[in-house]
Structure formats: C-alpha cells, structure tokens
Amino acid sequence: xxxxxxxxxxxxxxxxxEVAALHGHxxxxxxxxxxxxxxxxRVPGEDLFVIKASGVDYESLDWRGxxxxxxxxxxxxxxxxxxSDTAAHAFVYRSRADVGxxxxxxxxxxxxxxARGEPIPCVLTAMADEFGGPIPVGPFAIIGDDSIGRGVVAxxxxxxxxxxxxxxxxxxxxxxxARSAVKAAVMTEDVARTVHLSRQHGEPLPIPxxxxxxxxxxxxxxxxxx
Amino acid sequence: xxxxxxxxxxxxxxxxxEVAALHGHxxxxxxxxxxxxxxxxRVPGEDLFVIKASGVDYESLDWRGxxxxxxxxxxxxxxxxxxSDTAAHAFVYRSRADVGxxxxxxxxxxxxxxARGEPIPCVLTAMADEFGGPIPVGPFAIIGDDSIGRGVVAxxxxxxxxxxxxxxxxxxxxxxxARSAVKAAVMTEDVARTVHLSRQHGEPLPIPxxxxxxxxxxxxxxxxxx
Amino acid sequence: xxxxxxxxxxxxxxxxxEVAALHGHxxxxxxxxxxxxxxxxRVPGEDLFVIKASGVDYESLDWRGxxxxxxxxxxxxxxxxxxSDTAAHAFVYRSRADVGxxxxxxxxxxxxxxARGEPIPCVLTAMADEFGGPIPVGPFAIIGDDSIGRGVVAxxxxxxxxxxxxxxxxxxxxxxxARSAVKAAVMTEDVARTVHLSRQHGEPLPIPxxxxxxxxxxxxxxxxxx
Amino acid sequence: xxxxxxxxxxxxxxxxxEVAALHGHxxxxxxxxxxxxxxxxRVPGEDLFVIKASGVDYESLDWRGxxxxxxxxxxxxxxxxxxSDTAAHAFVYRSRADVGxxxxxxxxxxxxxxARGEPIPCVLTAMADEFGGPIPVGPFAIIGDDSIGRGVVAxxxxxxxxxxxxxxxxxxxxxxxARSAVKAAVMTEDVARTVHLSRQHGEPLPIPxxxxxxxxxxxxxxxxxx
Numbered sequence: 001x002x003x004x005x006x007x008x009x010x011x012x013x014x015x016x017x018e019v020a021a022l023h024g025h026x027x028x029x030x031x032x033x034x035x036x037x038x039x040x041x042r043v044p045g046e047d048l049f050v051i052k053a054s055g056v057d058y059e060s061l062d063w064r065g066x067x068x069x070x071x072x073x074x075x076x077x078x079x080x081x082x083x084s085d086t087a088a089h090a091f092v093y094r095s096r097a098d099v100g101x102x103x104x105x106x107x108x109x110x111x112x113x114x115a116r117g118e119p120i121p122c123v124l125t126a127m128a129d130e131f132g133g134p135i136p137v138g139p140f141a142i143i144g145d146d147s148i149g150r151g152v153v154a155x156x157x158x159x160x161x162x163x164x165x166x167x168x169x170x171x172x173x174x175x176x177x178a179r180s181a182v183k184a185a186v187m188t189e190d191v192a193r194t195v196h197l198s199r200q201h202g203e204p205l206p207i208p209x210x211x212x213x214x215x216x217x218x219x220x221x222x223x224x225x226x
Numbered sequence: 227x228x229x230x231x232x233x234x235x236x237x238x239x240x241x242x243x244e245v246a247a248l249h250g251h252x253x254x255x256x257x258x259x260x261x262x263x264x265x266x267x268r269v270p271g272e273d274l275f276v277i278k279a280s281g282v283d284y285e286s287l288d289w290r291g292x293x294x295x296x297x298x299x300x301x302x303x304x305x306x307x308x309x310s311d312t313a314a315h316a317f318v319y320r321s322r323a324d325v326g327x328x329x330x331x332x333x334x335x336x337x338x339x340x341a342r343g344e345p346i347p348c349v350l351t352a353m354a355d356e357f358g359g360p361i362p363v364g365p366f367a368i369i370g371d372d373s374i375g376r377g378v379v380a381x382x383x384x385x386x387x388x389x390x391x392x393x394x395x396x397x398x399x400x401x402x403x404a405r406s407a408v409k410a411a412v413m414t415e416d417v418a419r420t421v422h423l424s425r426q427h428g429e430p431l432p433i434p435x436x437x438x439x440x441x442x443x444x445x446x447x448x449x450x451x452x
Numbered sequence: 453x454x455x456x457x458x459x460x461x462x463x464x465x466x467x468x469x470e471v472a473a474l475h476g477h478x479x480x481x482x483x484x485x486x487x488x489x490x491x492x493x494r495v496p497g498e499d500l501f502v503i504k505a506s507g508v509d510y511e512s513l514d515w516r517g518x519x520x521x522x523x524x525x526x527x528x529x530x531x532x533x534x535x536s537d538t539a540a541h542a543f544v545y546r547s548r549a550d551v552g553x554x555x556x557x558x559x560x561x562x563x564x565x566x567a568r569g570e571p572i573p574c575v576l577t578a579m580a581d582e583f584g585g586p587i588p589v590g591p592f593a594i595i596g597d598d599s600i601g602r603g604v605v606a607x608x609x610x611x612x613x614x615x616x617x618x619x620x621x622x623x624x625x626x627x628x629x630a631r632s633a634v635k636a637a638v639m640t641e642d643v644a645r646t647v648h649l650s651r652q653h654g655e656p657l658p659i660p661x662x663x664x665x666x667x668x669x670x671x672x673x674x675x676x677x678x
Numbered sequence: 679x680x681x682x683x684x685x686x687x688x689x690x691x692x693x694x695x696e697v698a699a700l701h702g703h704x705x706x707x708x709x710x711x712x713x714x715x716x717x718x719x720r721v722p723g724e725d726l727f728v729i730k731a732s733g734v735d736y737e738s739l740d741w742r743g744x745x746x747x748x749x750x751x752x753x754x755x756x757x758x759x760x761x762s763d764t765a766a767h768a769f770v771y772r773s774r775a776d777v778g779x780x781x782x783x784x785x786x787x788x789x790x791x792x793a794r795g796e797p798i799p800c801v802l803t804a805m806a807d808e809f810g811g812p813i814p815v816g817p818f819a820i821i822g823d824d825s826i827g828r829g830v831v832a833x834x835x836x837x838x839x840x841x842x843x844x845x846x847x848x849x850x851x852x853x854x855x856a857r858s859a860v861k862a863a864v865m866t867e868d869v870a871r872t873v874h875l876s877r878q879h880g881e882p883l884p885i886p887x888x889x890x891x892x893x894x895x896x897x898x899x900x901x902x903x904x
Contacts, residue, residue: 029711033255033416034409035450036352055450084449106352108416112423115349115430123793125821125847126714126784140433142440143351144448168433169351183712190711190786197790199427201877204793207818207846214820222822223762224713224733259481259642260635261676262578281676310675332578334642338649341575341656366659368666369577370674394659395577425653485707485868486861487902488804507902536901558804560868564875567801567882592885594892595803596900620885621803651879 011077012043016050016063018178025182027058031107031171031189038083041178042093042100047071049093053080084143091149092174101178103185106170110192113137114165120195123204127191128212129219132160135188140167148172160216163188237303238269242276242289244404251408253284257333257397257415264309267404268319268326273297275319279306310369317375318400327404329411332396336418339363340391346421349430353417354438355445358386361414366393374398386442389414463529464495468502468515470630477634479510483559483623483641490535493630494545494552499523501545505532536595543601544626553630555637558622562644565589566617572647575656579643580664581671584612587640592619600624612668615640689755690721694728694741700860705736707864709785709849716761719856720771720778725749727771731758762821769827770852779856781863784848788870791815792843798873801882805869806890807897810838813866818845826850838894841866 010016022039026032035058040051048068056065067078073090075082083089089102113120113135120135122128127135138155141147152172155164162184163173171188175181198204207215236242248265252258261284266277274294282291293304299316301308309315315328339346339361346361348354353361364381367373378398381390388410389399397414401407424430433441462468474491478484487510492503500520508517519530525542527534535541541554565572565587572587574580579587590607593599604624607616614636615625623640627633650656659667688694697719704710704717713736718729726746734743745756751768753760761767767780791798791813798813800806805813816833819825830850833842840862841851849866853859876882885893 034412053451080451084444106350106416106420108420109423111350111420112426115420115424116428117431118428123846124784124789140431140437142437144444168349168431186712190784194784194786194789194793196423196427197786197874198793200790201874202794202796205795205818205846211818211820218762218822225731225758260638279677306677310670332576332642332646334646335649337576337646338652341646341650342654343657344654366657366663368663370670394575394657422649422653486864505903532903536896558802558868558872560872561875563802563872564878567872567876568880569883570880592883592889594889596896620801620883648875648879 010063012048012050012068013063015041015043016066016068019050019052019066020061020063022178022182023052023058023061025186026103026105029107029186029189031105031185032058033106037105038085038089038103039178039182040083040089040102043068044100048076049089051086051089052083053078054083056080085148087145088143088148088152088172091146092152092172095149095153096174098176099174101175101181103173103175103178103181104170105185105189107185107189107192109196110135110163110165110171110188111169112196113192114170115168117167119165120192121204121206122212123195123198123207124191125207125215126187127195128207128215129223130184130187131163131191132216132220133212135161135163135165135191138164138166138172140169236289238274238276238294239289241267241269242292242294245276245278245292246287246289248404248408249278249284249287251412252329252331255333255412255415257331257411258284259332263331264311264315264329265404265408266309266315266328269294270326274302275315277312277315278309279304280309282306311374313371314369314374314378314398317372318378318398321375321379322400324402325400327401327407329399329401329404329407330396331411331415333411333415333418335422336361336389336391336397336414337395338422339418340396341394343393345391346418347430347432348438349421349424349433350417351433351441352413353421354433354441355449356410356413357389357417358442358446359438361387361389361391361417364390364392364398366395462515464500464502464520465515467493467495468518468520471502471504471518472513472515474630474634475504475510475513477638478555478557481559481638481641483557483637484510485558489557490537490541490555491630491634492535492541492554495520496552500528501541503538503541504535505530506535508532537600539597540595540600540604540624543598544604544624547601547605548626550628551626553627553633555625555627555630555633556622557637557641559637559641559644561648562587562615562617562623562640563621564648565644566622567620569619571617572644573656573658574664575647575650575659576643577659577667578639579647580659580667581675582636582639583615583643584668584672585664587613587615587617587643590616590618590624592621688741690726690728690746691741693719693721694744694746697728697730697744697856698739698741700856701730701736701739703860703864704781704783707785707867709783709863709867710736711784715783716763716767716781717856717860718761718767718780721746722778726754727767729764729767730761731756732761734758763826765823766821766826766830766850769824770830770850773827773831774852776854777852779853779859781851781853781856781859782848783863783867785863785867785870787874788813788841788843788849788866789847790874791870792848793846795845797843798870799882799884800890801873801876801885802869803885803893804865805873806885806893807901808862808865809841809869810894810898811890813839813841813843813869816842816844816850818847 173184625636851862
C-alpha cells in the first residue's frame, strides 16, 4: 500500500483525473448501478495502468478513487484496493499492445443479450459504423483470475467489434484509449436496446455484408474532425 | 406525540439525517413514485428505529420527515405520523436481531415480477454476487398489521437474498444497516429489469449452483474496501 | 382579451402560480412531451377555472402561461389563448361540483392501453389504494367540443377511479384540487407501466375484491398526515 | 477552411447560436447518443444552411460547433468539418424550397421500426395532429452521397408527415424552420414508443380516416398561440 505522503501527491495524477471524469459517461448514460462498472487506461510508455478502485461510489469519485497497477494487476500507487476486475484488465493489456483503455459495465439491454449468450446482429447502420459487424459473446467465466481476460481476448480475436458480451455477466470494451473504450460501451448499450426493441415486433432486416464494410471503413476513416 | 420543543431539538437527529439522505437513492434510481416507499434504520443499542413519515414528499424530506418508533411501531419522537408500513418494519426488527435497516419500494420491474408471484431466477453474475440465488416471493398480505412483516421474515428464512417480492405489492429489503438495505433495493430493480428484458427474446442461460456459491462468497468477503 | 395593464397585475395570480408549478411534476415524471398536456384548477367560490395556455413551453411556464376561463371555456383573463382541451375541462367542472382540479397527459404506457381501448386491471396494491379498482376506458372523441368532457364524466360515473383512459388519445384525471389530479396522473402512468411489464411474461394474479375494498378504504382514510 | 480571424467573428452567428441551442432538445429527450444526430437550418434569403459539425460533443456544443455550408454541402464558414450527413441535408434544401430546417437522429424506438422497415400506423390522436397519418419508411441508403437525401425527398412526396424512417438507419425530419423539425423529431420518438408499447399486448384500434383529417387540420390551424 502507498504511504499517505506518497498518495497525497499521487503519481500519474493527470491520467487518474481523466479516467475518474470518464466514469461520468457511464452514470449519465445509465450503464452502471451503485458501484459496479469501471474504466481503466494504460499509462503511455510504462508497464502500468490506472483503474477504478473496488466498491467506490460514483458520486464521490475523483482521482483518489483511481489507482495505479502494474500489468500483473498489483497495486503500485493509491490508497484503495483496485477493482475486482483488475485481473481481467491486466490480462488484456498484457495480451494486446494496441489496447490503451478498457471499460466494464452491466448495462441492462446488453447484459440481457449476454444472459442468453446471444450475439447482437448487425442490423443498424450505427452498428456497422462502430462495430463493423455483430457484437460477439464470450464464455461464462468466474471473476478473480485470468478467465475473464482470456475470454475477452479470445472472443475479440478476428472481430472488428471493440465490445464483447461476457455470458451471464456483462459488457467489456477496448479502445486505443479510455475515451474510445467508453464510447464503445455507450454505443453497445444503445444498439443492444434498439435491436432488442426492433425484434419485439418482427425480424429486423439484414444489412448486406458489403454495405457493412463500406459503412465501417467510412466511419473509421472519415467521421469526426481530423 | 412529541411536544414542539422536544422535536425542534429532536432525538437521534444524526441517524434521522442519514436516513433522510438515503431516500435520495430511491429517487435517483427511480424506485419510487410520488410519496410511496420508505427507508428505516434500527437505533443501535436501543429498542427503537427511525422511519420515514407517512405521505411525505421526497423533495422536502429532511430529518423532520423521519420519525422515531419503538419496536411495536408506536411513535416515540417526531411531528408526523410514521409510514403506513411501520408495523411491517417493526415486526422484522423484533424477529431478526441481525437486521439494522430496511427498505420498501414499488419499483416497476421488480413489482411486475411480484404481480405474477414469480421469483427472479439467478441468471446474472451480479445477482449471484448480491443475492446468492433467486429473489423469492412472499405471500399476498394486507397492510396495517403484522401480515406483511410475517411474510417478509418467513420468506427470507433459509434464503441468502436480502430482498423479497411481496405478491401484488412490491419489494422489501433488509441489511445490516440502512445503506445495505438501500443497496439491495437498488440492485433488486436492476436485476429484475435485466432478467425481464433477457426473457423477452428467449430463455436466459442458467448459472451452475457451485458458480453461484463461489460468486456469492467472493463478493461478500472480498469486494470493496476493507 | 385582457389589456396589458390588467394582465401585468393578473387576477388569481396565486392560484395561477400554483398551477404553473404543478406542471413541473408532469415534466419530472416524463408524462408530457414538447407542449402537450395541461393542468387546471377551479377557482374556489367563483364560476371560473385556470388552465395552461395552448402550446406553451414547459421550460418557460410561469403564471402568465396559465389563463383564467369561465365555465363555458371563454377566456376571462390572460394574454394567451387557453389550452385546446379547455372545452373538456369546462364540461367536467360544470358537471361535477366535487371536482376542483384536472390533468390531461399522453403519458406513454397509459396511452398504450388507451390505444387498444383496454382498461388497466387492478392487480397491484398501489392501484387498489389510489384507484379502488381498474382504470376505465372512455370513448373515442374528437377534440374541440363537449365530446371529450362528456366521455370523461360518463366513464367516471360509478367508478372509484380518478383517471380515465380516452381511447386512442390519453389520460384525463380529476381530483378535489389540482394537486390531487396531478397525483392521479402520476400514479396512472406508474401502474400502467408496472401492469404492462408484468403481463409481458404471464398473467398477473388478481387481487380479491374485498381486499381491493379494504386497501382503498384504508388508503383514502388513514394514509398520510391528518 | 476559414481563417481564425474570420471564424472568431463568424458569419451567421445568431442562427448558429440558435441551432446549437436547439440540439439541447435532442439530448433532453434522449434522442441522441454520444455525438450522433444533428440539426440544420436554411439561412433565410441565401443559398446557404448551417449544420452541426462532425463528431462534436453535445456538452460543449456552441455556435462554433455549427458551421455554414452552401447548398452543395461545401463548407463556407467555420473551423470544423460539417456533419457526415451534410450531403443529405443539402439535397433536401435544394429539392424543397419550403423546408427551412432538418433534424437527424437514431432515437431508439423510431429506429427499431426503421430496422424492420415498417411504417408507424396512425393510431394516436397526437399522431394525427402532428403527422396527419402514418410515418413512412424510406429506402436503405449508404451515407456520403445523395442517396439518403433522395430517399427522404421521394418518401415524403405525397405524405403529410414531416418525418421519415430511413431503413436500418434512423429518423430524418423536416420543418418550415429548425425548431419545427426538432419538434417533429421529438414527437416521432414519442409516438414510435407509445405505438410500440401498445402493440405488445394486442392490436391498437384504428382511427377513422376522416377523424385523422379533422384532427390534423385543427392542430395545424388552431393549436398554439396565433
């Protein structure tokens, strides 16, 4: 554990402040309940990442509620025990050098698909844009060791989706940075809900594969400000 | 009834302030409508508890809207008549020395299960964590005497769930303190909604019993800050 | 139309302020969209009532957006044309001396029942408390003359419910004052939603008639502060 | 691109401020997620329109996030690239001189209908008022060229509806000005949700065509302040 003196200054304070603030999106979009859910970010150029502490309230969350861990998930700086999902985040950072940020939620519509172990089909242009195809389902895995991290990495292998639905559990997303992973988590719940609603009165129409490809390539390369 | 002089000071003011503030979670998570719902807390070391007064607005709720009762439900201090659910809370405090807080709501998804008299199956890891199994259903009982309290106590006997769905009525939760009972009420609506949504497009996959046990034991003993 | 001088002072300003503020509940509980919906209140001791003006934004609504009408629905004081539902409110005030306030909304779950022309069955204790039975459905009626008012009065005849679902249209509620009618509108949407959700996975259990009667009588006579 | 000096002053600043502010309704009614969705307005008396820039956050949106384009969709003033839907808006302004404002969203209930390619039937009086009939569905079209604009114009030909559901995509609305188009987008989601909910428990009752006509004509000519 860090000494009080050390943590009053706190290392990586700017990144911890940024990650603390990004949790606000999870609250605003109602992706999280009570203290569940978390955002993490790799520390650029170091074998470290920052992640929400375990069981911390969103209302009082500031940089002190975001702690620093090494890539084995050991606490390196901060007053609080790290999220109970730390081992999963650590595994993903170790396995994929391209991942700079991760998010985990139990957002309700997406978790409803996860509880059935059913991928979300790509029937919306917004889904083609962000996910480039269906959102896949990962295995049932118990929290606390590498199982969840392994499941996330294996399931995202060969998919363009930055999101995976872990069976009976919830959503894990990755991104080049924490903000991208937060966006993916927000969009996952959005499309999970719209496709859920659509199927309640019939079958949504499929989007041809080549149109999905065109939409994905355009959105990834043209959308937004350059 | 308390004299004005007595209640301007007010006994147990700190606990009443805390309980008044905890009602804010019921509003924020949209578990309550108009003046329905209530939180209570046992007064540590005394045969008393504090509970929301009957028909008081959430917007203007402060410590004056939380009154002090003895374990038979009689008003001991406060300007207002206690909640019409006071007899139920009192019965639970008399029957279970381990209960330090209780919450009652008509939160919509959970009450939808209650209206069918159907327990919520444990098909989410978040549900295994908090409830350790299904959320059970208690009997139909008329308000005003011991019936509801008896139903709550009998139904929670031999269950790890801190929540019970009273048939055609709503949710009652218990906890070691009022905050724990509030958390249980919030999580009850959360899982009631996700499982409801999941079943709209098929049957959610079951979680093996030993996995439920492992998740429950880990969450109760490892999660959060020690 | 009132002269500027007259309306700057404004008659019945206190009641118009109160009614303007009561519209805040319609917004908070998401019962209204854009400028739809309205609250009215009888002026005690006069053959007048106050009602929201037509097409006024909720965000800028103050006493000036609530105008004074006689019981034939003619504007008596105020700068704006009264609500297009004024004829309906006027008919109800003329027909029922016991009604001191009315509310109209298109709240989504209740209007979903109204579009099918289906009454909401009384399967929740909260519904027995407030409505004393099912919420009935009134006829399809065109806006602009007495048709809606006649339908409301005829349908509520012989019902304990303060709310009626007008077919393909929405909710009309009555009360001894405007606040009671607002409460009824809020509770109508709340129970419309819970019963809707409950029926999505089976049939809600009925509540025996004598239990409905007991709950209704208790709530009307014992609940709240005396 | 505009020079800093030019854009610090900014042309058409008043209209850009108004359009920036109108986006607040999309957020308030939860019609948009992350940076998706946009409002545009024709510049009166000029062959120009203003539109939200691409990928701009709603939280920080001010007049600088609304840029000026010509009717071919080329940027004329502003620091940011225009919305990726600019070609669609431009096509509609070129084709229909009566259109002064447009809105695009992926609002969830309306997009659920769009994903099935199913028009929303006119079974609510509020729908007859605003849309004068069903809300029609346009073709599947890829973003980036005239396809979406052509689909919108062709589908609204001969319909009284100011809204079209573009298949697998979302909502496009038109109006005499931007505020009217925003209102249409808000009402589209409102009626999409209520009709969706109504059909979950049976078939909504139809409204006779002549009643739809009467309601539409009255609402367009009498409702609101003159």
